[in-house]
Amino acid sequence: MEVIRRSAGVGRRAVLKALCVIWLPAARANNRQGSEPAVSRPLRIVIDPGHTPSRGGALGVRGIYEVQYNDALAEKVCEALRSAGFTPILTRAPGKEMTLEERARLAADQHADLFLSLHHDSAQLRYLEKISVNGHDAYRTIKPLQGYSLFVSQVNPQFSKSFRFATLLGNEMRQIGRTPSLHHAEPIAGENRELLDETLGIYRFDDLVVLKKNDVPAVLLEVGVITDPADEAYVSQEANQTRIVAGIVSAVRRYADEYSRP
Template sequence: MIGLFLLLTAYATVAMAQTSTVVINASVVNVRTGPGLSYDVMSQVVEDEKVQVITEQNEWYKVRISNDQVGWIASWLVDNIEISAATNLVGTITHPEVNVRAESNTDSDILGTVTEGTQLTVLFQQEGWTQVQYYNQVAWISSSLIDVKVTPKQEATSTVATENDAAAPIQQVTVRTDGTNIRSGPSIEDSVVETAFKGDSFAFVEAVDDWYLIELADGTQGYVANWVVDLSANNEAAPTANITNISEATIVIDAGHGGHDSGALAQNFYEKKVTLKTAKLLAARLRSAGANVIMTRDSDEFIELQDRAYISNNNHADAFISLHYDSTETRNEISGTTTYYYHEEEKALADLINQNLSQYGPLPNNGVRYGNYFVLRENYQPAVLLELGYLNNDTDQQVVNTDNYRSQIVEGIYQALNQYFTP
């Protein structure tokens, strides 16, 4: 009896040890019903709270929270304690029909039934009961009715069919922006076969690198870039992102110029130098608020314009901010900051940033203007380009390359983005 008790205790300890633990490092983190910002918020966890990770997908963690619910949190908002210890325990039902219960006793409510051969992800075992993942919650099955085995983590992730399996075959892709090109091949060099509009949905066929092969209304096929569409696992159009605070946003910061492209010239410094300093300070400010920040460059290197737009598109940026300092043919002709946008739907973001630059910045404000710039025109994400002063203006060039000026500008941009991502 003692030996059996020790054996069961040791087994339970091994099972419980398979779960990973992470600590929340943002003040409040939303727990969502799926691995993305398009999914509804089901609960919240707060700073320093510990949660258990079940699995990982696309920079999101599936977690079990304190009220026995299963949901998803953004990986960039947590600190890993045991980064690679997510559960790899799989249980197979061994009886014809087994009750799945809300708690670990036979008097508990029955949540549903599973049949012999069904495989479920096992969270842990205790006192004759096995806790499993079942729909959007955890549930319990008598340990005598399920065979639990350790399987390779990758195999479990890809082959185990749980009752809460959200990885149904993708059926639809939905276009995010008017004028989206559908091409004859998986490249921007291939010819355009059709132009789609925001909300148009097509049947998904397969993924080819960064492109999706889709079926058009007439039965022919074409390719669309994966960074301009959303995926849906059912026949309904994929939802758009539902960001409720800046900590959930992916923001691309683009430091203009770099490398052999020095940009405008002041008396003793180049534009590429001050754009990078401003970009680094802005990135640090946004990261301190929990935002997922991606920089197109973080050193003095040359980046092609198409690569800058691609970084934004490929990462599904919630905002793209391109930083520049201007110059004119005539010295001292103009002074101050200007905010540019290309797509009409981005004017609201441009207006908000411009208002805050006017409030926080010490230089004159020249307002919001339409700008036919490559990084805006070829960017399918919300994008603005900021000219933060004129390097051939005597007043501006004395101001812009100072820590005080950069701090003021950065705070203005941060406040604007914080307002933009707050409903």
């Protein structure tokens, strides 16, 4: 199924508000004062759709920027988390600009328990060719390059919990038949990331702002490689998106069970 292009108008925002809390900077001061006791509330999970309209991220094989994939998946994840009894908090609505530092501050301001940034992957230019799709630029891999990737930062003060959630999420991705993409570990410019778990595709990437400047456990998930025709087709199919979302919710549920409050 083609990624749905929707406007960021009032109707869209109303739908998102029904699915998850949308962070508003003006509310931060109030949220810092007197939050409810942790034992009395569901787990709060910040869902961060990567990039913004002005900086759309990777340009995929169909000429669609990554941000559109991220926004569409974040909406589905929010809906599923709320249905599962959690409290999802969306960093930004579609059409909204937001800095990386603002995303990282949000989790502490909202007393969140977990932070998940959603992205869709590409590759270094040596592995891509520029093509034209309906008169627009697009990029395609010159060899198969498929799978998901997970990133954590050891600078994050909650690294052990971050790594544990990444492990749970990696296991869920494997359960639905996904395999990790290992191209970020290649010893080339722009990559050369340390693999903490090759089987589950977990990388250490200390310089990612949304991970290293977070006070709560934080993980970045690259869902699939949108410059690879086969992988882009996989992540664009609704049935596969449903499996991915279910895997994310299952990982959150397992994490909550392990770190449940007294």
